[in-house]
Amino acid sequence: MTSSWLVALLSTAYLGLLFAIARFGDARADAGKSIISANVYALSLAVYCTSWTFFGSVGRATSGGLSFLTIYIGPTLMILCVSVIVKMVRISKRQRITSIADFIASRYGKSQFLAGLVTVIAVIGVVPYIALQLKAISASLDVLFQQAVEASEPWWLDSTFAIAAVLAVFTILFGTRHLDATERHEGMVAAVAFDSVVKLAAFVAVGLFVTYGLFGGMSDIFQRAAATPELTRLLGLDHGRPETWTSLVLVSGLAILFLPRQFQIMVVENVDEGHLRRAVWLFPLYLLLINIFVLPLAIGGLLHFAGRPVNPDTFVLTLPLAQGAEGLAVFAFIGGLSAATGMVIVETIALSTMVCNDLVMPWLLRLQSFPLSERQDLSGILLGIRRGAIALILLLGYAYFRAAGEAYALVGIGLISFAAVAQFAPAMFGGMYWKAGTRAGAIGGLLGGFAVWLYTLLLPSFAKSGWIGSAFVEEGLFGWPWLKAQALFGLSGLDEISHCLFWSLFANIGLYVAVSLLSRPGVVEASQAERFVDILRYDHPAAEARLWRGRASVEGLVGLLERFLGPARARQQLAAYAASRKVSDWRRIAADAQFVHFAETQLAGAIGSASARVMVSSAVEEEPLGLEEVLDILDEASQVRAYSRELERKSGELEAATAELRSANERLLELDRLKDDFVSTVTHELRTPLTSILALSEMLHDDPEIELSDRMRFLGIIVAEGERLTRLINQILDLAKLESKQAEWTSGEVDIAEVVRESAGSLGRLFQDRRVALSTELPDGGPLVVLADRDRLMQVMINLLSNAVKFVPPGDGRVRVAMTKEAEDVRVEVADNGPGLGAGEAEVVFEKFRQGGDTLTGKPQGTGLGLPISRRIVEHFGGRLWVESRPGQGATFIFTVPLPRQKT
């Protein structure tokens, strides 16, 4: 008969042994002789195999056959992705990452909120798992004692509470001996590795006993199973549920990385990346060994207890007991205990670090009343917080165990936790491989995934325990069927884990990617993204130092280190740093960027990267670096990118400037051509009269015998051409003045009717000579007064009239001048019965030196400047000058001059 005292004694002795191993490991680590070898590291990874493995696998195999293997296939596959794990380890070492919350927060800009969020998810997700361990120990005790003393309860007042309390004390002793900048616990790792050996040995011992003691070996068991119809199905794969297999492989593969205890052991406690090479085959081998006897035990139990109500989860204990092998049963119990303690210790330490660094510390740092500056040594407070957190987490686990009771099978609880930590996957993988992932995206993804997990998995498990109504599971929230918690949007037919995994990861990944793409990272975020994603390429501590600019004092930073690490440990680290910088005394260390970086990483090890960032920036004067600047320093490729962007921009600018220059040049060339044409035309116009003058003068000069009549004729021509030359020069100067707006204007009230009469009068002689009839039609009534320059207005009238008389046929030519007063202006028309103008000529005549097409009658008189000058004058008065004409029907030149505004 197993005595309860014996079990208590053995259990205590076992825990004492673990403690001794841990102390030994810590002592060796302090002495610099680490006992963590590749084998120890690989074995410690087997903390993955908890009491759930130890007891629950057999139970699961009794119902699902080989499908229990999925929980081990996933991790095996995952650990084969060594590069992922190496990257995670290297990032964590470089960034002094202390937990998975720290990892995610650090990647996304050292965000305290994100760290807190991950911590909350981890605690909520993992507490049931801890409860599961307590339940396993409690259940195994029940099995032992129901066999031993029927009426001995309560042997302890409450054995499970006592177990939880002992584990809490034990964990505190293990995990919070001192604060370490690296947050490593070599003693604990050694103890966990020992745990792994014990539980494997115990399980294999029971397996051998049942297989070869109770039955006649493996083949015997399987032959018997094959002979029993209801057991035959256990030998095959679970064909009906491929999606279940897939999701279990996936979720357990993610769990091996992201369960807080796995991250702690695999990443934080890793001392040498080379150890992973051993773990790659040793850990899967371990999983294989511990699973070999699962199916024989399940079948053996079912065969042995056929018809009796024995819980398959307890076969590991009940089978030896049924055969009276009590010693073996106690060994099996110790094996289960080791599986549970290993898990609880590591998980609780990992969670307490997260709770302390990412929930409590940020809150304390923000608390105004917290006497940060007065406290000389905060390391004691930090340790206190962690110890409190450990006790609290175990208390929570105990409370959950009490509340959940017998409600739910072991395997169910474990998978709920697995699904919770699977929510870290998008932010983790995205953080390591996708630079564009942002803090907002990570928060969105985590919140979305966590909410779906809560609704589709955790709350339904509460409902199954009867704590809350199950209406939202059966009928949907608010009675909406598409909100049924385990058939969301009508997705039914999946098991609950696959269903939860599908929707939660859908929401998680979708939000992570979408929000990341829509949001812009901050400076710290972007620089951390570079560091994480390019960790394997980017390996320069010097660049780290360049990423900080500002002023710091050694005293301030040393004070921080002493307060958070404790004076002794702080000085130890400072001395090591001074040695690495080749400075004899750490008090003479320069407060440069590298020292600030050193201080921040040391603090990060103690209080997490987010809080460390806050503390350091409170102690130093920091100059913010621009995003571009940070990226430039971090990534030479990005420097090249920036350079080529700059080049591109400059070449774009050059192209634009070139285009502008080209068009300016074209305009100049056009202007030049116009000027050239003008000069050439003016030259022609000046040379033509000069030619006559010069030729005739020469002839007169050279030949005194020219007849008198010819002499008089020639002299007349010379005078006329001279006058023409003078007129031309005057008009060119006049036009130049008008064009350059330098003409002098005398503005006054002018009676336009009088101007018309006067100009007609002054040209009367010319009209008579040419026998051209001139008629004027002026409106009756008083003078028509406009504001204008009288002489200029006269110039326009004379120009129009003399043009008209030039073009009408002599003899029967008629010119008519009409003037009408309109609403806002006076309109003057000069109409002739000359040849008229073609459609194309109506505008041409207003260009310089372009005269009307009077080619039938020979070259016209005049300079070709009269109309351009007239038009400019009329436009100066605010009016218009144009011509209306059809070939053969005469031309009518019309101009308007605005009337002065009526004074009211």
Next chain:
Amino acid sequence: MTYKILIADDEPNIVISLEFLMKKEGFQVAVANDGEDALDKVGSFAPDLLLLDVMMPKKSGFEVCEALRADPSLAGLRIIMLTAKGRQTEVAKGLAIGADAYITKPFSTKELVAKVRSMLESV
């Protein structure tokens, strides 16, 4: 023999002076007032030398010159172009399309007469 000279220009006063000048030198002279007139007169009057202004109505001096040079039967016709536009490009253009000489206005009467003579007598 008396050479025949055709004067083609639209400026009446220039025509008067050229006509007087050429007659005094003993040439037989005809006058055309525009480009088309000039082409007609070349046909009817059959001059030995043409004094051709560039800027004329209806057909420019260039057009007239091109048309005349396209006719092989007029190969012996001397053409002197006269222009008030003294630009180098126009001189080059005139010579390129077959003018024998190019004289810018205003010109020296003595030089013009010497040029005309030398061209007629070089045949």
